[in-house]
Amino acid sequence: MLGIMAYILLSFVPIINAQAQTALLEYMQGRMGVLEDRIAQWHDHSSRYSSELRDFKNQVLKLLENIEKERDSLRNEMENTNIRVDRLEREVDYIETQNPAPPCVDIDEKLTELHNAKKKKNEKYAKLTDCSDTISQVNAMKILKRFGSTSGLWTKDPIENPEKVYVFDGTGNDTVYVYPRMKEFTLFSTTRKAAKIKLPFPWIGTGHVVYGGNLYYIRQGDEFQVIKFNLANKTVVDSAVLQIEEQVPVYGLSTFNYIDIVADEEGLWVIYATKENEKNICLAKLDPSSLGIEQMWDTPCPIENAESAFVVCGSLYVVYNTKLPSRSRIQCVFDVSGTISSENVPIVYFPKRYGSHSSMKYNPREKQIYAWDDGYQIIYKLSMKPREDLY
Template sequence: MGPWRCLLLLPLLAVALRAQQQQFMEYVERRLTLLEERISQWYEQSSRYSTELRDFKNQVLGMLETAEKEREAMRSEAESAAVRVDRLEREVDYLETMAPWGDGPGCCITPGLLSPARSRSARVMYHDCSDTIGSVRAMKILKRFGSTSGLWTKDAAGNLEKIYVFDGTANDTVYVFPRMREFTLFSATRKAARIKLPYPWVGTGHLVYDGHLYYIRQQGSFQVIKFNLANKTVVDSSVFPAEEQIPVFGLSPFTYIEVAADEEGLWAIYATKENEKNICLAKLDPTSLDIEQMWDTPCPRENAEGAFVVCGALHVVYNTRLPSRSRVQCVFDVSGTLSPEDASLVYFPKRYGSHSSMKYSPRERQIYAWDDGYQIIYRMEMKKKLEV
């Protein structure tokens, strides 16, 4: 091809190149336009989503604020209701102390018909002992006061209004509240009188009986101290005549002697190394502290956490080391009138740890229990014995 032909093709090539460049630029512009439209759509959608999310957030915050106000209102109403219920319970407790259960026509002795001396010695016989425990009729958690272990009780044969509290398992001071109402107050110790005893007490096996405090003292051997609550003096004391004593309850190792009262008088529940596996029972003379009779019972110490006596029958309460429901699993009747088939296996609807004390009130037919720092009242349902 000659030079002149090349010169003629150059303009044609230039035109073709410009046409391709123009097409490429148009293609790029179209792509950029589409990309800009998509970015614009994405921005609009993002703005709409952000607006909707902000509106939803504001709506949720409004709902949460309303719910919080309603919750505060409900909490205030609940607190107000709790205060009213607590006030009502205190009033009911006060009325109960004014008219104790059992002071009705079912009493088996009328003190007014006896001579003063006989009335004083027999006035604890308020119920017909043809009855025995059938079940726990009701449970009332009164409050939480003091240490995890302790004892609270009333006078088993005297003033039914006063409340006596032994906080802990070793001390020399007893709290005395004039009525149940003062004890249920939040700052209970402010309403309590304090009795400082001449000798410290140990364990949770003490008892208030006919105006006297019978408590356990350890000084080498164990002593039962009889303390007059009116004139604050020691009336009598007695070394417990059981050698090599051991804790009476396997789950309450701080109690060596449990002094108990029932419709028939005063009892001591204890254990010795001589009969290490089982619990022993003794009948006490409340005046002289002499032991009238002793029994080796078939009730084991293992997993026992407490015991009480009802109409001459020892009821031992068992549990496990892991918290569970407490139950009366062994009953020993000293008179033999309560048949094994008639002895109910009573269950206690316990809610916390382990009972450190259980005090039976024969005139009220209820038990004052101390459960992991909570003070509980168990009201008992009685039934007739089926004699052997």
């Protein structure tokens, strides 16, 4: 039986081998066809890439050629420009030889003003008015309200619109509150009844003054610049950097003030201090029209423990206090005309109040001082007497 089965299998072997060979040939032919298709696709892609590369090369060559042309054109233009500049410089040189440049008149004028101011330093002052009063005492004190920051300034214009109240909140700001009358400022705790004036530059300190329809204030910045600002049309009329070198705080107890502009019967004054005379306060007469310094004085009034100051009839009154606030007092008087001195004037005390004065502005029209004391707005009524009574 086993022999029969072996015979049958051996008879089928040739048949199986023939079928396997046929299948193998068909498989190989199929794979070769796929490979030929892929080779044909690669050839097409290669031809297309070669064509695109040739086109790109031609474009680049064309761009390089155009750039070379533009470079040549720019080089020609530069050469022509250099020729024209050389010609223009020769013409300018010829014109300058025929017409010499004028001298620097503006600089010379400023130097002359500074020289004249130093030359007039500490000379007696020729008074413009017949004002001859001096302060005898503080007759009354009126506390109006508490408004804003602990430091600030409020004042009136003694020349134009004397009823308006101008309020400067803080030692650095750019918005001025304007009340039409004292009544509106006193009755209302908010600023809704006030007109707001936005200044072009922020101020520094509390040394500002409203005089003749203009605001004179110190601009905040690297230099202490005086700005003259017209309150009616809201424009800057003029500005100037005062010819004062190496400034220091003018009041020992109010170190935020480097320049204090004040008004009296004679006009505008500037209270300041310098390193050259760092122990005492200095005074200068300011021209309200040109903002130029007309005359300067070194006063004997010390900076230490000074709180504020103001000018009345050409006399500087310096107010002193202590670091732990007590009663403020006028302890030093300097008269620019030389008619009175501190030895002849008794010490004038202010009533005890809340803290320390950040500003004290004398109003020559009303003979009153508008003071800012630790956020409270106070009016001091002054009692005056002739200077002759001191002797």
